[in-house]
Amino acid sequence: MRRPTSPTIRQTTADDDLAERQEQLVRTLYREFKVPLLRNVRQLTGGDQQWAEDVVQETVVRAWRNASRLQREPHSLWAWLMTVARRIVIDDRRQRGHRPQEVVADGFDAEPPPVPDGSEPTLSAMVVLEALRGMAAHHREVLAHVYLCDRSANETAATLGIPAGTVKSRMHYGLRQLRAALEERDEDREGGPG
Numbered sequence: 745m746r747r748p749t750s751p752t753i754r755q756t757t758a759d760d761d762l763a764e765r766q767e768q769l770v771r772t773l774y775r776e777f778k779v780p781l782l783r784n785v786r787q788l789t790g791g792d793q794q795w796a797e798d799v800v801q802e803t804v805v806r807a808w809r810n811a812s813r814l815q816r817e818p819h820s821l822w823a824w825l826m827t828v829a830r831r832i833v834i835d836d837r838r839q840r841g842h843r844p845q846e847v848v849a850d851g852f853d854a855e856p857p858p859v860p861d862g863s864e865p866t867l868s869a870m871v872v873l874e875a876l877r878g879m880a881a882h883h884r885e886v887l888a889h890v891y892l893c894d895r896s897a898n899e900t901a902a903t904l905g906i907p908a909g910t911v912k913s914r915m916h917y918g919l920r921q922l923r924a925a926l927e928e929r930d931e932d933r934e935g936g937p938g
Contacts, residue, residue: 766811773804773821781825788833795836803829875925883918886911 778800785803786796806828807814807821814824876884889900890911897915901908 766808769811769814770804770808773807773825776818777822777825778804780822781829784826785829785833788830799829799832799836802832871926871929872922875922875929878925879918879921883914883921886914887918887922890915 781803782796782800785799786793789795789799803825807825814821876887885904886900889895889903890897895903897908897911901911904911
């Protein structure tokens, strides 16, 4: 006499078959696609090997989860794997954009990072302003239009009502005077020439 099998035993057997097919799929995916998938994903991650390996692993996990729905032809599998990997990279990039940058502290007694000193640009501007005051007004005017107002030589010429050649000449001699004044100031600060 034969004993009837219970539904739970059949269910376990069906689950075992499914698990075996899924594991076989994962082994096949790793054997056939890991190297080319890793190479392509490494390009997507900008050469970041660790990130690429993580993406490949997550791609294979997703393939394992969807094993029953995947088509088994190599071209279809490859297309599916690359699509999933690309989406994982895109999602990772989006998440990284929203997360604050990670900072690794060397220790609790580490010195805080230096705070940039904002005085250097102010001092430089004061030195340049002083040098500009010492030059001819027509040179200073042209330099102000070109460098401070960010105008071209032609725009400056039109604004000032002078030829563009005159603007270029005044720029040349004005910059020359400015350079000489700054060099003279540096020599005075260092204690004289040479």
